[in-house]
Amino acid sequence: MIMRRHFVTVSSDLLHWNQLRQHIALFCDEQQISQEVMLQLQLVCEEWFINIITHGYQKLSKEKQSSSEIHFQISYNSDDDEILIYFIDYAPAFDPLRQETPNVALSAEEREIGGLGIYLMKELMDCCTYQRIDECNHLKLYKRM
Amino acid sequence: MMINVEQQDEISIISLSGRLDGTTMGEVEQRFLELLGQGMKQFVFDMSELEYISSAGLRVMLLSVKKTRAIAGKIALCKLNANVQEVFQISGFSTIFEIFPAREEALQFIRA
Numbered sequence: 313m314i315m316r317r318h319f320v321t322v323s324s325d326l327l328h329w330n331q332l333r334q335h336i337a338l339f340c341d342e343q344q345i346s347q348e349v350m351l352q353l354q355l356v357c358e359e360w361f362i363n364i365i366t367h368g369y370q371k372l373s374k375e376k377q378s379s380s381e382i383h384f385q386i387s388y389n390s391d392d393d394e395i396l397i398y399f400i401d402y403a404p405a406f407d408p409l410r411q412e413t414p415n416v417a418l419s420a421e422e423r424e425i426g427g428l429g430i431y432l433m434k435e436l437m438d439c440c441t442y443q444r445i446d447e448c449n450h451l452k453l454y455k456r457m
Numbered sequence: 458m459m460i461n462v463e464q465q466d467e468i469s470i471i472s473l474s475g476r477l478d479g480t481t482m483g484e485v486e487q488r489f490l491e492l493l494g495q496g497m498k499q500f501v502f503d504m505s506e507l508e509y510i511s512s513a514g515l516r517v518m519l520l521s522v523k524k525t526r527a528i529a530g531k532i533a534l535c536k537l538n539a540n541v542q543e544v545f546q547i548s549g550f551s552t553i554f555e556i557f558p559a560r561e562e563a564l565q566f567i568r569a
Contacts, residue, residue: 326479351509351540358511362479416549420522428548429512435547 316343317387323380329361332384343388345395349457352436353397356453357384359429360399360408368403368449394438397453406449407442408433459506460488468499468567470560474506477514486517489524498530501563505536510544522553535563 318339322328333354340350361382369380383400414427434440439454458481459474469492477485492500500521510518518534525532533555537545545551557563 329478329480348540352543354509355511355544358478358513362513416547417552418549420519420526420553423519423549423553428515432512432544432547 317385319383319385321381321383323382326362326365328382329358332357332361335384336386339386339388345388345457349395349455353386353395353455356433356436357397357399359433360451360453363406363408363429364399364401364403364449367406368401371404393457395455395457397455399449399451399453401449402447403449405444407444408451409440409442458484460485462488462492465564466568467497468501468564469497470501470503470564472503472506474508476509477507477517478509478511479513482513482517485514486520489517489521493524493528498525498528499567500525500530500532501560501567502532502534503536503560503563504534504538504541507538507541510541512548515544515548515550518550518554531567533557533563533566535560 318335320332320335322331336354336357337350340353364382381402385398387396387398388394389396408430411427411430414424414431416431433453436455437453438456441452443450458476461472461474463470463472471489471492473485475481489500502518502521522532535557536559537556542551545554545556555563555566557566
């Protein structure tokens with residue numbers, strides 16, 4: 313089995329999103345993953361990254377934060393021809409899979425933007441799993457190529 | 458992110474290039490609100506050079522359409538690339554906006 317991985321740990325600051333997306337671009341380039349899929353992966357990661365910050369770390373007072381880091385891993389398994397994105401953070405529990413699905417058929421006037429990011433994430437990936445382990449959020453996102 | 462604005466009669470043509478994400482949405486929002494503040498009511502967003510949009514970018518687009526319709530203005534988009542188009546489709550934004558393959562068609566819709 314050929315498995316290639318990239319790991320990166322960034323602090324939970326929106327400015328670090330650029331750092332993370334460059335890692336994704338580099339990984340996709342090395343694995344010869346198409347530009348189209350690369351942009352989808354960046355989108356999915358941005359949605360979760362921002363979610364961790366806005367629904368997670370920003371809601372915690374500074375004293376209560378044991379860590380404000382975000383661990384990120386992207387890997388490609390050539391046997392299954394599948395990409396796995398794995399995020400771990402220390403923010404309060406937040407299960408994206410239990411969030412209400414937004415009604416995307418509403419008119420502009422009725423629309424609220426909330427929940428779209430998580431929805432896009434689930435729609436663009438083939439499988440998502442969430443676990444709360446030792447005070448950490450573990451999110452795994454799979455995409456078959 | 459590059460934002461270029463040109464005027465054609467009463468229509469503001471806003472060309473976006475690069476990435477419309479959580480780090481750049483503020484620039485687009487600010488530029489749009491400036492035009493609105495100057496009394497502009499008709500907008501075409503030319504997205505031909507827009508590589509990427511996330512839900513943060515969709516937030517600005519929703520704000521634009523809501524604000525424009527609230528003043529009985531008109532708004533249209535043109536030349537979305539495949540990736541941006543996919544995000545619009547999944548999120549249901551393709552039914553919220555009038556979207557055209559060519560800039561001229563978007564301008565015709567606004568003038569009509």
